[in-house]
Amino acid sequence: NAVGLLHWEMRQAGSLVMQAADASRLPAGGALAVDREGFSQYVTDKLMALPNVTLERGEITALPDQGQWIFATGPPHSAAPGQAIQAETGADRLAFFDAIAAIVHAESIDRRIAWAQSRYDKGENEAERRAYLNCPMDKAQYEAFIDALLAAEKTEFHEGETAGYFDGCLPIEVMAERGRETLRHGPMKPVGLTNAHDPETKAYAVVQLRRDNALGTLFNIVGFQTKMKYGAQVEVFRMIPGLEKARFARLGGIHRNTFPNSPTLLDSQMRLRSRPHIRFAGQVTGVEGYVESAAMGLLAGRMSAGELAGAPLRDVPQDSAHGALIHHITGGAEAKTFQPMNVNFGLFRPVDGLKGGRRGRRDRYKAYSDRAKTAWQGWLDG
Template identity: 75%
Template sequence: MEPVHIIGAGLAGSEAAWQIARTGVPVVLHEMRPAKGTFAHKTGDCAEMVCSNSFRSDDDAMNAVGQLHWEMRAAGGLIMAMADRHRLPAGGALAVDREAFSAAVTEALRAEALIQIVPGEITDLPDDGNWIVATGPLTSDALAQAIRAVTGTDALAFFDAIAPIVHADTIDMSVAWEQSRYDKGETEAEQKAYINCPMTRDQYEAFIDALLAAEKTEFHEGETAGYFDGCLPIEVMAERGRETLRHGPMKPVGLTNAHNPTEKPYAVVQLRRDNALGTLYNIVGFQTKMKYGAQTQVFRMIPGLENASFARLGGIHRNSFLNSPTLLDDRMRLRQRPNLRFAGQVTGVEGYVESAAIGLLAGRMAAAQAQGRDLTPPAPTTAMGALVNHITGGAEAKTFQPMNVNFGLFPPLDEMRGGRKGRKDRYPAYTQRAKDDFSAWLAAQ
């Protein structure tokens, strides 16, 4: 049987290799480290964790990432098995001994007879065979150039400018209102495509003061602070003048406060739907490099967002990712070159667990292909299925940015539509539905 080739032995590539080998299909795992390193990695081990030692919440009843943990364990995932073996006390979170974890993943892969780990950099994309590209956010320059040659010059971004994303049901609609600027749009849905949060002059001035005073994140060694003109951090714009934001992303023109039509807002913060379900909204033009704690404090000063729950906070950092909604099918294959699958953070998921989960799916799908089968993704009601659905079509392609798993990606619960329910009832219902549907997906293979 022809082997599946995987480029990159990070969390996604390691999990993909493990899943493929467990089905009886041989794997060649290519890894450029340690011969060619990155500014972030320190070793040549597989699945090296570079940013933190946390897999976040392990609560599979009340948390979406905890549900993703559950699904990966149910699927026999190597990453979760090694994380459990090397976990550290961390309250409700899953934290690991990074060095021991990475060494254990490497040892397990090397001990598997069907996995061959080949050192060296891959600099081109093959035209045939069964390949998975799992190179992560620090894809080498040569391979990134090869990916751009296949997908188009705008397919990869090397500094992603990320705006915060808010859970729609935590926006106070007694303060905010729905309206597109100048009521643009041919349909009512288009004319109400934005949620608007108004500010008085005093509120705006206080917001600017807090924005300028907030603690900012410094760039890592090896990164530069060059920004795209169209997505400057809001604090950089504010430093250019106190009225800059009011004449930029916070301009109040073309809008009428539905709650008080006679009073003109001094400034307006707009939120735009971020997914097809309408459960998530991003704060338009609010890319930021404020530290996370500062972001929640400053952004909750915005009228209507005082009690906002954030699905993702903002940031600007070096990253390489595909515009997956336009480039990948739901088997995570490149539409122009279906012999190539992509997995991990390069697909536009954010986080260790999400990266490994997409690797798990890509591995199983590639193994099925090698065996002459077709494996459909899990239902979008599952954590893995929700992620795949988001990156391959559920997200808005024009504003696509990396995303963590969260309940905003899950289809709403039918029984909840009659009225708003609290998290205590809603989240366990999401996870129980996900467990049932993921178990059925596994049983059908």
């Protein structure tokens, strides 16, 4: 898939982030999940060991006039730099709301109800194939859960504060509002799973939890981003079979992300058009996802280093995964409707002579990947 291709390209480029991810990887049934503390410490240690790196902590309240700079604060940056960017660009910032899921203490999950299994038994080893805990619901339990979810007290937006949601990270109650069956065909879909405690009974819906740390003491409720108030979350989530006595290490929440209109403000080298000594990197550029954000950081770093060395890099080839993303955010997207974007094959230019539709999808995706790898390796080789 496109994310896997992006992983490959980053590894070929010697990405520190991917090295850290591999060093702190958790079983996740074929997905890439990491121990947060181990991941962060790995990156910090590697950076601080470099002889030409100095760490200074503090807030930048104005855009610098000289030098090479990379603005990589993430969308929820503090007010002062955000205001400085807005003043510089003369454009209203775009915004969307992002939500996070609750995390449960593993010891509080009832293993007499929940069972360990990755969907379709995906994974190269036993740990991967048992990376998720699954909590089954019958139809009556599901309907009661949806009723409680819809009735629960939610966090309200402040007066005058409006923004959309990123479709890849919708709060579960927003999904439920779109239809009572939406969750059962989304994060609560029961397919590819067999209840180890009752193999003959097919669950109507399933809530999955995934390890959130290397010790296996914390589990994240997969896909359960929410804007419910804390008290409501505890009540509603304890309706899930197996979580009746759940203790929460962190409850879900919602935050407002802001980002510039990159198609109009950034050039093909991720530089602010009005101040080309300043680059943007990470999620603030208008990509969505941890890997995509890290990929934009990789590009910004390489491009800045090339300029400092007096050997500017040529533009990233559009046929690579990195190139498809950067092309989208710096000009390929429609500026008036610009929203954060994950990497996906819909961003790639068509390959001539291949069938459209679902039947030709496998051949198309392989062709995209083969072409991307050739283009990316050529760019790395200079």
